């Protein structure tokens with residue numbers, strides 16, 4: 067499949083996606099973080115691309131959300147889910163769920179979601195998730211003591227692209243290589259032709275060096291793991307915490323990467339990509355760093371020793387010595403040599419001992435250190451700078467060799483973990499998606515709905531009453547539905563039952579819950595077609611082609627807006643099969659008489675088709691009168707007035723025109739007051 071075949075992916079986006087390792091597989095995986103690694107593609111865009119790929123896979127070109135209000139309900143659904151995520155990744159990944167009209171897409175989403183619903187949103191796991199993020203590629207590290215060399219232009223170009231960390235040098239002959247070996251600690255020659263070359267320095271002929279980056283530049287892997295240490299440790303903790311709750315992240319129980327090995331490798335790595343925890347490397351590093359200070363302390367130690375020895379001795383100078391001192395400018399050192407030879411030797415031994423101890427030198431290193439304090443007596447004691455410098459060079463070389471070996475070893479350990487840790491982190495992030503769905507399920511007492519085929523006649527979601535059952539469209543049936551979108555605490559939301567097949571009016575008292583019922587129906591259908599659980603005890607919904615939800619208009623429309631609205635409905639009733647139409651008080655757009663006629667006309671047009679429609683209206687009686695067919699009416703009934711407050715049964719009653727609020731009040735007054743006026747008024751209703 068071509069990338070451009072994915073809905074929403076144009077030539078520019080496709081070019082950006084081609085920068086990914088395996089663009090098609092990445093886009094198909096739905097891994098929003100991986101898609102967002104393409105240049106210029108942020109996570110929101112990545113979610114849209116992933117959604118496009120899903121649509122493409124399921125041949126799902128339709129747009130189920132057909133109106134602004136329907137799209138708002140979807141946003142609310144997504145927000146309720148997203149609020150339950152811990153990571154940004156999961157929040158974005160949830161956006162790849164959309165209400166679909168494709169049975170295969172809904173099945174696919176439902177099977178993922180059904181497993182997610184079983185998860186336990188354990189607080190320790192959620193806490194650990196806070197530190198998990200998609201793995202980042204650290205900036206390229208520059209390694210200055212190693213270079214690649216080749217005599218072939220094509221190999222040089224490949225080397226530059228494959229190993230940007232190292233300098234790439236052109237060489238023509240062994241002389242060039244010898245020259246390079248003077249400037250770089252290590253030279254890696256890429257041409258087979260130089261095999262067997264004998265030049266001085268650390269020169270390797272490795273034609274496969276570009277294919278084995280872990281050996282050529284272990285720094286790359288080390289930098290990757292160092293930069294991602296916190297994320298990796300957090301992901302490891304997620305896996306451990308999830309396993310401890312008895313519900314491991316991966317279905318087969320084993321994390322994608324060996325966590326003990328990962329933790330061990332990370333403990334050997336510093337945040338800047340250097341090696342830690344190796345006593346020998348630490349010894350050598352400290353020895354190089356402390357060398358000057360240790361030499362100077364060793365001198366003081368020897369001086370103290372000599373000073374003490376001299377102070378305690380009576381030195382007898384023979385006349386000839388005294389004369390030679392005075393006449394020939396001979397130095398006291400020569401006297402020291404003769405008179406205090408033993409003490410001088412002891413002081414020097416003390417200095418050497420101190421140096422070896424302070425720097426924790428190994429015997430062969432100590433031999434070099436011995437030369438720092440030679441046999442020429444002097445007071446104060448002096449050191450041999452050349453010997454110090456040799457010692458420094460030897461120690462630094464040993465340190466660098468050790469570091470290089472450890473880096474190579476660690477990189478080879480980490481090399482095996484490079485791929486698995488990607489999966490380790492992705493699984494942890496995916497777990498967050500699942501836990502959000504599990505939390506949503508628990509918080510709103512959700513069930514997995516049945517989503518039935520529009521063409522399944524006799525499978526009506528409504529059934530039960532004859533009129534509805536013989537329709538082709540199953541419509542929806544919700545039992546014990548409780549909307550989380552209400553302005554009351556979820557605990558206080560009253561459960562409602564409602565089922566509709568075909569077109570119906572929904573009447574009822576003011577504030578009885580008509581709008582809330584439409585919201586609940588829309589939310590349940592949107593969630594069901596996303597493959598998500600719904601807030602109800604049970605629900606069966608038709609797999610609708612489109613959801614048209616019109617919110618109540620904020621007042622009478624002017625002529626232009628009215629005409630536009632009417633045209634919308636004109637389009638809506640054309641080919642309305644498979645559509646869910648929810649309309650809230652359409653009468654508010656114009657004067658009541660005209661409204662009733664318009665609503666009656668729309669219902670008539672819908673009635674002949676396999677559409678499911680609920681029109682909330684206070685004009686049910688007038689609409690019925692204006693319609694040429696028997697309009698179905700449901701009603702949210704007030705059970706009565708208690709202390710001036712309506713007591714409502716929130717579940718709409720099927721085939722029932724509910725009394726309006728004014729009618730209820732007149733009825734109450736007719737009962738309370740002893741005048742004919744209210745009784746006569748009541749008869750008019």
Ligand SMILES: Nc1ncnc2c1ncn2[C@@H]1O[C@H](COP(=O)(O)OP(=O)(O)OP(=O)(O)O)[C@@H](O)[C@H]1O
Nearest residue numbers: 553554558559560575576577578579580581582716
């Ligand atoms: N199922 C319910 N459980 C608890 N409270 C509810 C429920 N349904 C509605 N309510 C409460 O009733 C209020 C009014 O509901 P809603 O706006 O849906 O009524 P309505 O019938 O559309 O009113 P109107 O006829 O004035 O447009 C809501 O704001 C909410 O506080």
